[in-house]
Amino acid sequence: MSDLTHFDMQPILMDPKSKAITTDPNTKASRALTAELELLNTLHRALVTSDSVPPSGVPPPPVPVNPKRGANITKLRDNGNAEYRKGRYAEAQKLYTLGIQMALGRPLWEPSALVREELSGLYSNRAQTHMALQNWPEGAVDAETSVEVKKIGNAKAWWRRGKCLLEMGRLDEAASWVRGGLEVEGEEGELVALLKEIEAKREAH
């Protein structure tokens, strides 16, 4: 690409009906091209169907955000919390899962910080329902996902994975995980207590 006018023609075609871009069946297309075209078609569908796109057909600047989706997600989460408090864990889990799907379905051009915030809360809460149902492995994975999405200010998720690991008897892993949490969160009371519990079990080992 030494000058701006040069480019390599790609073996692609457009389906005139669906407007989807496909690789030319007569040539052998690379895997990278196929993958990229799939991303492109997904993005195109999102651009055409999303209601947050103005008539000009290009994504609006990241802020301000259309509040509709955010409100729906918050509602799902609040309902989930209510179900959880009533002890209907499976229902709460379903609501959180719906919320997660909705948060993941947020248009890509909307602020990523918002997506992180929503996802971390929802995964952390879903981890809690898994724990209430004693599904420790799923709880551990959800709590870890929550932490990965939002590391700081997420002490609950740190604690939840630590607890799940402890319940599964993975003491070393639990201890190093909770220590990592303490490094990020500072001296969080619950985490300190959990670490003590783990250490006590480890010493008995």
Place this chain on the structure above:
Amino acid sequence: MIPEIDWKGLLLPFAYVIVLGGALMTFSTIYRKRKAAQSANLEPWFSPHLQRNIYLSLLHLSPEDGGEKRVPDSVLKAALLRRAVEDLHRLVQIRSAKQACSTLLQRGSVGNDLWKRFQRAEKEMEEELRDVVTEANALAPNWGQTIFQSANEMAINYKVRNHVDDFQVQARAEREWWDKRRKQIRSEFMKELDDETETTETPNKPASDDEAVLVDTPRLKKAVRK
């Protein structure tokens, strides 16, 4: 009176000038050609820009190539966005490589070639960004001002989603591991129970303390299952 010019006597100096000029010119053209060839042969910093190639290919998809009509603008807009996202990835790579590259060059750890490649990539990057802005403005008024903002969020959002997927796929393996582990614990536990049928003590008391943790879990599990 104009003095008669001695053409024959001037022949030698003229020939001298021509030969000298010719030699210099030949040298300069050959030298430049070699230089150009050399820098053209330098490996490019980045691999081919797939998204850019797709975008430009879409622009050039002519009716006889199978597409009955021109590619609609919405597809071009999506393709341009993908291209902008890839540009941002490359921009980050270039920015982070710059410091390291210049330090290494100063120390003499890397050759001049690498530095030349880098500078060329930097220049191309600038042109590429400018080109994307121009294209964006052509597709929708004033889009050039916001396309990279959108692309930036998209780049991060793609990453967040991939990250989430990476972690969520572990759930199945974790579940399988735990089911196996639980079975194992339970069979150990049953064996222990059988061993101590005579004593009516609680089963985990005679067991060593380290197993107390493992023993706890299946009992809880069983309680829930009932």
